[in-house]
Structures are given as structure tokens and as C-alpha cells.
Amino acid sequence: MNDRAGTQATADDLIDVEELIAAYYRRQPDVSIPEQRVVFGTSGHRGSSFNTAFNEHHIAATTQAIVEYRASIGIEGPLFLGADTHALSNPAKTTALEVLVGNGIHVLVDEYDDYVPTPALSHAILRYNNDPANKKKADGIIITPSHNPPGDGGFKYNPPHGGPADTDATSWIAERANELIASGLSDVKRAEPTGVDTYDFRGIYVDDLQNIIDMEAIKNSGITIGADPLGGASVHYWQAIAERYDLDLTVLNPLVDPTWRFMTLDWDGKIRMDPSSASAMASVLDHQGDFDIITGNDADADRHGIVTPDAGLMNPNHFLAVAIDYLYQNRRGWHPEAAIGKTLVSSSMIDRVAASLDRRLWEVPVGFKWFVPGLIDGSVAFGGEESAGASFLRKDGTVWTTDKDGILLCLLASEIRAVTGKSPSQLYDDLTARFGAPAYQRIDAPATPEQKAALKKLDGDAITATELAGEPIVAKLSRAPGNDEAIGGVKVVTENAWFAARPSGTENVYKIYAESFKGAEHLAQVQDEAKRIVDAALGG
Incomplete structure (x- = not known):
């Protein structure tokens, strides 16, 4: 916990908005550098223009890739486009509009030039696609890094189901976007965004x-x-x-x-x-x-x-x-x-x-x-x-x-x-x-990149422990019970407690989520043993 947590931001904490936007247009990414590539996480591509991680080339290339992706799977309806209040969102919206219009896509932006919340965009996509009169499916782009700091930008694609795109879509889009950046955007089509139609997201x-x-x-x-x-x-x-x-x-x-x-x-x-x-x-x-x-x-x-x-x-x-x-x-x-x-x-x-x-x-x-x-x-x-x-x-x-x-x-x-x-x-x-009153907390434990990669693929059967904090282990999971999908880590469960360990996507740590219905002291014991159990399974 930082000493200033919960205190009012001061001038020294604030970004220089003009410099941030200038960097968006001025800096050009080199996709041979991993930190400058288009990478879609669970909530789209995110980064700061100061770090050459969210710049005009990223957005132009990603939008062109989305255009090509939607064409490849037969999406021919309108594309809803919205943005939040981050400083980089409006420049990114302008870039995306130029590419969408340049490719002849029917784009719908907010009727009142207002900001668009993520749920309003999802609502719009579903409303359009659930109307029997609309034969061609719509999708959308929401420009936001969610709760991230003011210097960040974010770009997320929502296909016709209205929710976050799955990895089959995001992997394809990211790979194609990086190809386009590497080629100097030679295949990116752009045009002046005039005559764009509107939609009353808010009303x-x-x-x-x-x-x-x-x-x-x-x-x-x-x-x-x-x-x-x-x-x-x-x-x-x-x-x-x-x-x-x-x-x-x-x-x-x-x-x-x-x-x-x-x-x-x-x-x-x-x-x-x-x-x-x-x-x-x-x-x-x-x-x-x-x-x-x-x-x-x-x-x-x-x-x-x-x-x-x-x-x-x-x-x-x-x-x-x-x-x-x-x-x-x-x-x-x-x-x-x-x-x-x-x-x-x-x-x-x-x-x-x-x-x-x-x-x-x-x-x-x-x-x-x-x-x-x-x-x-x-x-x-x-x-x-x-x-x-x-x-x-x-x-x-x-x-x-x-x-x-x-x-x-x-x-x-x-x-x-x-x-x-x-x-x-x-x-x-x-x-x-x-x-009962559970005690719940998430903590981080150090891990090398190799250990993180191993944890992501770890099978629950690799855990040899039979007890956790004094209770018999009743489940050791590496796949989710609901849909049998890989959880990217492990979850260990007893009658009154559990922990889950997952690698961080950005830091050399793994996250330990833990809970106990036997109080804070028992939770601390669960957390301590969780680190030993995971480290042992990783050969640490």
C-alpha cells in the first residue's frame, strides 16, 4: 500500500494530455519489440502512447484487421463504435472511423457525440441483432482501457454476440494487425469520415x-x-x-x-x-x-x-x-x-x-x-x-x-x-x-517467466498434497467445473477453504486467490501452504 493511497491527486500525479496525444501520432511502433506489438488480453489491446504501446499505427492496423476478420466470417451489418473519457480514446476513435469509412463499413456513432459505456454498446449490438427485420449481423468496437490510469488507451472488439471477443477472433486480429504495422500500413484503407450515421445509445x-x-x-x-x-x-x-x-x-x-x-x-x-x-x-x-x-x-x-x-x-x-x-x-x-x-x-x-x-x-x-x-x-x-x-x-x-x-x-x-x-x-x-463469514484475499508470489508458463499449463494431478491448512483436499482443478475449460492455473478446494493460483500476464508473479470460512488466521495458513504447494508442483 502506497503511503499516499486514498489521498487527493496533486499536479505531480497528472499526465500531460497534450504530450500524450502528440505521442499517439508521433511515435511509430516496432513490432519486433514485444512491448510495442498489438496484444489482446481479456479486455482488448491496452497501453500508453508514451510507451509506444497505443499509437495511431496500432489503431489503424487493428481496425483494418477487424474489417478483414468480420468479412472473413460473413459479418455484413453495421458496426457500432463508442469511446470512453480517456484522453487517447477520442484520437483512437478518429483513426478507427477513418479506416472503417475507408473500407466502406456502415458505422454507427453516438447521436449526441456522447461517451459510450461498454454495456450500452453491448446492448445496442444485441438489440439490432435480435430484430428479425435485420438480416445482416452487427458488431462493435468500444475504445476504453476500463479502469486503467489516465495515460492508457484501450481498444476492444465485440462480435455479433455482443460480448468480449473470444481468443480465436482476438488472436487472428492481433496477428494481422502486427503484419500490417510491419508492412508500414500499406494495406490499410483510410478516408475522411463524413456522412457517418448515428445511434442514440443513451436514450x-x-x-x-x-x-x-x-x-x-x-x-x-x-x-x-x-x-x-x-x-x-x-x-x-x-x-x-x-x-x-x-x-x-x-x-x-x-x-x-x-x-x-x-x-x-x-x-x-x-x-x-x-x-x-x-x-x-x-x-x-x-x-x-x-x-x-x-x-x-x-x-x-x-x-x-x-x-x-x-x-x-x-x-x-x-x-x-x-x-x-x-x-x-x-x-x-x-x-x-x-x-x-x-x-x-x-x-x-x-x-x-x-x-x-x-x-x-x-x-x-x-x-x-x-x-x-x-x-x-x-x-x-x-x-x-x-x-x-x-x-x-x-x-x-x-x-x-x-x-x-x-x-x-x-x-x-x-x-x-x-x-x-x-x-x-x-x-x-x-x-x-x-x-458463515468467509475471509478472502488475493496476494502475489514471485515467479520466473518459466515458472509462470509451467503454472499456466499445470495439471491438478501434479499436486501431491492431500491436505490444505488442516483439512483434506477434496478437489484439485486445472479445468473449470462449469464448462471444462482450462483455468490457466490450478484451484485446490477443501470443505471450508480454497485457493487458486494463476500467472500474472504482466509481472513476474503469480496470483494466489484464497478464501476460508474458518477466519483470518486460517486464511493466512491457506495462503502460506498454497505457495509451498504450488512451488513444489513447479519444481521450486
């Missing part, structure tokens, strides 16, 4: 919220809501929601500034718009007693933060458990066999809630993309990640978004408060009274 999304959230209950309850967009793309959405549904909702900070000078510093001393971090949300927490519910979103509004008067900022795992318990008892239009989706590093409190509801638990690897098929066909009614990202079905059991929706989860917190008369944190206390 259509906000109007449709009544079909997934009980907005009448929120209004009639009279509860007070404070919504902080943290300088992100949801800023105008919250005001529109307040006006459309006549809610007692105050937008706590309507300011958009690409330096994010109004933020408090995150745990490591960086400006990061993470609504699940108490350090990043410190200024929001100053209002803790002023509203019945306070919410926060990251820059593209795919993550949520929930603040209650009695408990402050809720742990994301805690809110997911409460949301699941509430929704599966109050959404009568959901199919009785619809499963509960969770990532394997989310809290086992969800497992216990699922058992009490007599619902099937669908546990998948890290990455929201795994929930997409189930959300589309209704076989999974809720999908959530421990990092404060989730989405769920409409009241009638049909798909809403196939990407994370932070606005939705924030509104759900208000519905829960309005309908039950209790805050989500009070309801979590009720769950712990029934099922």
Missing part, C-alpha cells in the same frame, strides 16, 4: 432499463441515491436515468477531465478509476452517510462499486452474493433451471447461496466471455466476476447485455434497498449469519 439504453430493473419500486420508496461516474462514460447516463424515472438521484461528480485530477490515488499511488477500491473511492466515501445508496463506476461503466451508510464500500464478492440471493427469489420470469454463473476465483459464499436456492452453480475460468452463451440462451441468468463485473437477464428471462454492466448492478443495489427495506450490506450480514 435507448436508459428507456429499456424498466424491463430489467424495478424502477417504480425505487421511485416509490423515496430512497436517496448518490451516483459517481468517477469521470467516466456513464456521466450523462445517470442524469438521464434520474430524469426519465423521476428518482431522487444526485450525480455526485459530473466533471469529466482526462487528467482525472479530482480522483484520490489507488492502493499503489496511481490514479485508477476502480470503483471496488476503497482508496480510489475515498472521496466518494466522504458522502457515506448522505444517501441511502451510493454507487461508483469505472471509466467505461462495466464495473460497479456499492457504498452503504452502515458498512461503507462493499467487497465485490459480498455484493455479488446478495445480488444473486435477491434476484433468484424475485425474478419470476427466469427459467427455474437457469444457472448461477461465477468465475472460479469468486467467493464460495456464492456456492452456499446457490445451494440454498436449489440452483445449479456454473463455475468458469476468469473472463466474462465465458458467460456469453448462457446469457444469450437464458440457461445462465446471472454471470459475475470477483472484480466487480456482472450482468443478468431481463425480467422476462431474455438477454440484456453480454458484457459487464456496472450501471445495471448499481441500480440493482437501489432496487434491493427499495424492495427489502435493508441495505445490501445488511443483507450480506444475514447471509453470514446463515452460512
